Ligand SMILES: Cc1cc2nc3c(=O)[nH]c(=O)nc-3n(C[C@H](O)[C@H](O)[C@H](O)COP(=O)(O)O)c2cc1C
Ligand code: SF4
């Protein structure tokens with residue numbers, strides 16, 4: 001864990017997560033100060049803008065700016081939604097935040113409600129983490145009992161209700177408008193944008209959606225000041241970020257680092273490559289982010305701008321590490337299967353295209369590839385990009401395009417020789433975790 | 436159709452949403468019903484739809500859209516193994532193969548004694564604990580080496 005960990009500080013193992021423990025760590029001080037001093041919403045938005053906080057859910061949109069879009073004076077209900085539907089392969093940070101620091105998320109949401117005039121909020125929690133959902137329900141009960149949620153928070157005239165909503169297995173519900181549909185009790189099919197949620201969101205009312213880690217960062221920003229938070233990272237990339245590192249490293253896990261930390265430092269913290277093998281490639285921001293070969297990623301710093309300049313995305317901060325035992329065709333086959341499975345089926349280019357991509361990659365993997373299959377993949381991927389309602393289409397096309405771009409030889413070898421460049425037994429040995 | 440306890444739990448979910456928005460509780464209501472019944476027969480889905488005052492077809496749509504609802508009977512213990520890429524890099528696929536061999540079934544099959552059903556899962560947001568599996572949708576088990584799989588199966592076998 002980096003010396004600057006905020007959200008996960010002291011979280012090695014099962015950190016005390018209850019309200020009294022959070023309060024002992026300085027929790028809810030920011031909220032108390034805001035309510036006691038009636039801090040104007042604009043002042044908090046200004047602080048967030050100074051902090052350089054960018055959304056931690058994948059798109060990296062500046063949070064202060066997003067919060068300023070909400071029509072504060074809009075009469076009636078306005079909603080605040082936390083996106084804990086973490087299902088982007090490689091990402092497992094929100095689960096850890098909710099496990100060891102649920103009150104940081106709750107405090108961040110209450111502050112958000114204060115800033116945007118929201119009356120009600122929901123935390124949408126990924127289906128597969130039921131135990132975490134139950135814990136969050138308990139944390140909410142604690143906050144209600146302490147007068148931090150509900151009517152007349154801390155004796156003020158500010159009221160905000162917050163509830164947990166449990167998903168039940170659909171990656172697409174991580175997309176914010178699909179999530180809203182799901183909250184309304186429907187299939188999780190993304191909506192056309194515009195209108196954007198800030199004008200037409202949950203139940204047709206103004207709504208703001210942020211990622212779990214985004215909300216959890218807010219109390220720390222207001223505690224230390226926007227400037228100090230910004231300085232932990234680098235310009236336009238403020239603060240710390242939790243990196244979920246998985247794959248062929250000795251110690252997979254979550255590491256909270258200052259944005260702008262060189263990639264090799266993260267790799268070293270994760271214990272380096274498993275069994276001392278050679279790094280081959282890294283997907284730096286969750287499975288939807290383009291893959292980068294070892295020589296490019298080793299020169300990168302971990303922040304939105306640097307990773308984007310290198311041709312990929314920081315995304316959710318999920319770093320998937322692959323060593324020399326990885327067959328890139330097989331890796332891509334698994335990812336393509338995922339997008340095909342999870343496409344909601346609304347748009348033809350995505351529904352048909354993801355199936356087509358998967359079938360072509362699969363046939364290459366099985367030794368049935370044809371000489372012009374790589375061109376075919378490029379053209380199918382190109383026909384999905386930019387022609388769909390939501391970004392899942394691009395997310396499916398990105399891996400295909402980048403795998404072929406950087407590992408063309410390996411795909412060509414597969415097609416020509418009808419087998420993997422990396423022998424199956426070597427692949428199997430590479431994925432053994434205990435040796 | 437559903438027990439008093441299940442209905443009480445569903446009522447608690449309904450109370451989370453604004454008046455007139457009972458449909459928002461459909462996901463939880465189906466989950467609660469499935470926990471009680473083991474799976475979701477047509478009549479149960481219709482009952483839940485009726486309870487929430489929504490058209491049955493809208494409830495079916497939800498039940499079929501989300502992966503964790505079982506629309507056909509499953510074994511007493513449903514084991515869902517994640518084989519997505521991050522897990523596969525750390526033994527997920529081999530954990531699944533081991534389970535298939537031990538249970539003598541393939542994905543989407545149930546053992547003849549009705550005890551175990553095996554499913555292939557997508558990322559569960561726990562890739563750092565790979566290999567990862569889910570028992571009956573609600574209990575997550577991580578670092579599932581063959582040894583730990585043996586232990587888990589023995590424990591479930593005893594239940
Ligand atoms: C297919 C798809 C899946 C997504 N999954 C998630 C997710 O699991 N968690 C998340 O916070 N954002 C996810 N997003 C991004 C959200 O749509 C949204 O941008 C984000 O929650 C906004 O929060 P932020 O500004 O705090 O990042 C996903 C987007 C797409 C297109
Ligand atoms: S791009 Fe794919 S997942 Fe997104 S709305 Fe269209 S069909 Fe659904």
Ligand code: FES
Pocket residue numbers: 089090091517518519520521522523527557558559560561562563565567
């Ligand atoms: S890939 Fe298996 S839990 Fe994420």
